[in-house]
Amino acid sequence: MKNKSIYDEIFDKPCSVCGKIIKKDIYDQGSCPYCKWKNNHFAEINPNNVLYPNLISLNKARKLYNEGKPFEPNLDEFMEALHNYSETQFEYKGVYYAVELVFNNNSEPKISLYNSQTKETTFFNNDEDFINNAKIDGKLLKDIWEETTDRYWLQ
Numbered sequence: 001m002k003n004k005s006i007y008d009e010i011f012d013k014p015c016s017v018c019g020k021i022i023k024k025d026i027y028d029q030g031s032c033p034y035c036k037w038k039n040n041h042f043a044e045i046n047p048n049n050v051l052y053p054n055l056i057s058l059n060k061a062r063k064l065y066n067e068g069k070p071f072e073p074n075l076d077e078f079m080e081a082l083h084n085y086s087e088t089q090f091e092y093k094g095v096y097y098a099v100e101l102v103f104n105n106n107s108e109p110k111i112s113l114y115n116s117q118t119k120e121t122t123f124f125n126n127d128e129d130f131i132n133n134a135k136i137d138g139k140l141l142k143d144i145w146e147e148t149t150d151r152y153w154l155q
């Protein structure tokens with residue numbers, strides 16, 4: 001006999017973004033097969049914040065859904081995601097880059113950018129420094145952000 005707890009139960013509930021009926025658990029978690037939003041309780045109560053496992057806020061996802069656009073983060077949202085999870089990645093022209101929060105002796109976070117091809121790491125003092133100065137192939141990351149793909153949590 002299976003020991004079934006309430007935590008294993010799955011409910012039919014509407015997706016928070018597109019409204020279609022999907023499967024959610026007791027914590028309201030469930031990936032939407034239609035719009036791809038990863039439903040979760042924390043996004044519901046913080047609709048303007050970027051929270052794991054999504055890279056954009058719930059309200060931004062609703063806006064993009066209504067505009068028929070994919071759920072892709074801009075650089076500011078990517079940085080917010082980084083602070084939420086500490087490790088993120090993106091791909092540019094076939095090369096993967098890892099962005100991580102690192103802590104120095106004063107416990108002040110710094111940001112590292114790791115090139116998986118050259119194995120080089122560049123450090124930045126804070127978000128502003130990273131956004132304004134991070135370069136890929138000699139180009140500012142902020143200028144080529146739209147050309148990056150596979151922005152995600154570091155696997």
Ligand SMILES: [Zn+2]
Pocket residue numbers: 015016017018019020032033034035036037
């Ligand atoms: Zn949906």
